[in-house]
């Protein structure tokens with residue numbers, strides 16, 4: 049059967065099992081939209097801004113592990129998608145972005161809505177394709193999915209000139225059964241010699257720490273990590289991107305590490321004799337000054353991406369491959385050497401860690417304060433959300449203090465439940481990503497913990513939530529300021545608060561969400577928190593926006609002292625280790 | 626690398642994006658495959674005339690950064706192999722630094 053380019057494109061997506069495509073139409077994409085109209089297998093979600101489409105697809109991808117798919121038109125449609133593509137790229141999230149392009153014969157003529165999207169997106173995609181003829185569409189789509197979802201995952205762009213989707217030109221369609229790209233062959237299973245060296249180091253260690261990042265989640269290696277921990281009984285810390293890959297409530301869990309990580313996680317890393325890095329990339333929000341990082345530690349680095357290893361911190365042992373496959377091999381090796389593994393040897397280390405935890409660990413009981421004479425602490429608000437949702441919700445977040453409080457005080461026991469923009473730190477990510485999660489898991493609780501600054505960056509998506517009936521629960525940690533920026537100004541600029549407040553011009557969020565047909569709840573007192581949050585969660589088929597006014601003076605602690613080592617932390621205002 | 630539109634721009638763009646300098650750059654299609662037989666053998670592929678290009682870039686950096694540059698280039702999808710005076714990186718074959 050012969051079909052046209054627009055149908056080839058859509059049928060190819062259907063062949064890949066795509067259930068949702070997030071997008072926004074325009075001239076160069078109109079033939080494609082016509083093909084969408086004519087099928088039933090895949091649902092198009094019309095967002096209110098292309099940035100929302102990319103974040104929604106991204107949230108869908110993070111929650112499910114399947115690639116998110118985006119469709120935008122040329123020019124402004126494509127450039128509006130850039131922030132979301134960069135967000136996915138920094139966190140290695142599989143995504144396919146299809147951008148319409150002006151007709152082939154107009155390319156290079158500054159035609160209406162022409163942007164060199166391949167050029168604009170080059171540094172923020174894993175790969176990109178320009179479609180050159182209709183006969184290649186199916187092959188390109190297949191390669192794009194293969195690249196986006198294998199190795200170190202990431203966004204792949206397909207730019208397609210309008211004439212190549214013209215419904216009048218017909219071609220044979222057959223979707224490729226498998227894809228092989230001769231110049232692309234990412235490692236899967238580790239080499240034997242790497243494995244035995246890693247196992248030797250694990251068995252010899254007296255002060256080990258497992259440091260697991262987002263790559264462990266991408267590789268679906270949570271079970272293997274739990275098994276590794278069962279065999280070795282090592283303490284585990286997670287990066288902001290890795291939260292949930294190891295149970296947040298496990299006694300061996302140290303909490304998050306890094307800039308706003310716990311005292312015990314940062315101290316354990318600093319004093320370790322062995323760091324086992326799993327799909328983590330030692331970025332500057334983790335290491336602080338690299339030359340002062342974990343001075344006595346040997347480093348085993350597991351990663352699928354060669355270029356991540358020894359980029360910032362030199363690895364003593366590198367294990368290349370998918371984390372899942374590598375850990376399976378490691379676990380099997382360890383089991384054959386069971387009698388050499390000595391849990392007793394680790395007791396002093398565990399005791400030391402508990403001492404750190406007791407000395408300066410986070411206080412997880414702040415929510416018990418019902419005193420209305422003191423302002424609501426943002427930390428307590430997050431703790432209430434955790435309690436009322438029983439720790440089971442998917443939680444998306446934005447960027448700022450509220451994000452760090454969410455990461456510190458909501459304990460994730462499963463991977464893919466904590467959805468946030470770690471690498472790029474994109475304000476505006478929270479609400480649209482929650483939409484993507486809710487579409488993927490309509491029966492699960494989906495919560496967005498946001499700030500009054502961030503939520504206004506993609507607030508137009510409240511309308512999309514009405515259209516598709518997406519009853520996400522939004523908790524706005526309202527400190528009436530760009531709190532994280534304010535904190536930096538307090539700490540580094542003698543409290544000169546340059547351009548961080550908008551107190552008098554904030555909208556009445558309750559009235560605003562009601563105008564979209566949603567429910568709004570305003571909370572200003574400690575005594576209202578528990579019931580207000582419970583009520584929001586009880587309204588199952590309503591989007592509820594809970595506007596929680598919190599103490600505007602709060603800072604996020606611990607916080608690494610700039611250019612210090614991991615043991616150099618601010619523990620409170622004016623209080624340092 | 627594969628002789629595909631945009632491939633050269635990706636390599637050059639990478640240098641800028643990661644803050645590496647290019648002292649000189651030379652690119653032409655490969656016609657004599659003799660020196661590259663080992664790549665064909667290792668990867669189990671056969672090059673055809675017109676399909677692949679050789680790109681020579683001169684840059685002045687220390688060892689550690691050189692290794693990082695090679696690894697970043699090797700990550701580009703259309704790059705088949707990359708080498709400096711000491712090591713060669715081949716797609717999917719080399720899991721460690723100095724295979725050759």
Ligand SMILES: Cc1ncc(C[n+]2csc(CCOP(=O)(O)OP(=O)(O)O)c2C)c(N)n1
Pocket residue numbers: 446447448449450451473474475476498499500501502503525527529530531532533
């Ligand atoms: C798109 C974007 N612009 C600017 C920033 C810089 N930035 C980081 S946190 C922050 C403040 C966020 O304010 P809010 O959402 O109210 O969160 P809060 O820190 O008050 O909890 C800003 C401006 C950013 N991360 N993203």
Ligand SMILES: [Mg+2]
Pocket residue numbers: 448499500501525526527528529530531
């Ligand atoms: Mg705020």
